[in-house]
Amino acid sequence: MQLNISKTLDASGLSCPLPIVKTKKEMDGLSSGQILEIISTDPGTKNDMAAWCKRTGNELMESAEQGGKFQFYVKKS
């Protein structure tokens, strides 16, 4: 799937709650329909991002894991 990413947030090396706090900050700067790419090395972000998206109504379009890095693609509602 080819996603049209508006912005990338590299949260590598950061631990809870920083990836989520930073995601929220970046999402605030996007318009509805834009996609934020988040890169995290914290395995906890996997469940956290899903829960955060569920609660905020933003869409977690895709997530991937590669060599200890987690990628998330979140579309702003």
Added chain:
Amino acid sequence: MKKMSIISIHGTLDMAYPPLILASVAATLDISTTIYFSFYGLNILRKDVDSLLKVSPLGNPAMPMPIPIPSIVQAFPGMTAMATSMMKSMIKKNGLATISELIAICQESGVRLIACQMAIDLFGYKKEDFINGLEYGGAATYMEDAINSDIHLAF
């Protein structure tokens, strides 16, 4: 809008994290959050928080130590400093925010931080020792907030 009320009454480095982490995340979920700091929890609101808060393995057998250290040795002078610097290096290595960073995130995102006036007077603290942007109040201030909250936590 959902609301959360947290009571924070412990002033050790480890006990400072949970209320601030939960409050900062709650703010990203548009949950209106108040943390009420009383007794030793007041230390979390002091300007010198990052150097002030310590952690001790004494009375906390769950704290991971590089080698097993008997309780009697944990009471020796310098052991608290050692455990604190060990914890701080773990915090840094794992990319955790510092307490002052989390406080700043909470304040920026509108978390209400209430310092217990009674405990400030009890310990003889001065307001200038505390960060700016705090509210000061007592049990009634907390109750007024808590009674309308959906989530209640105490640390």
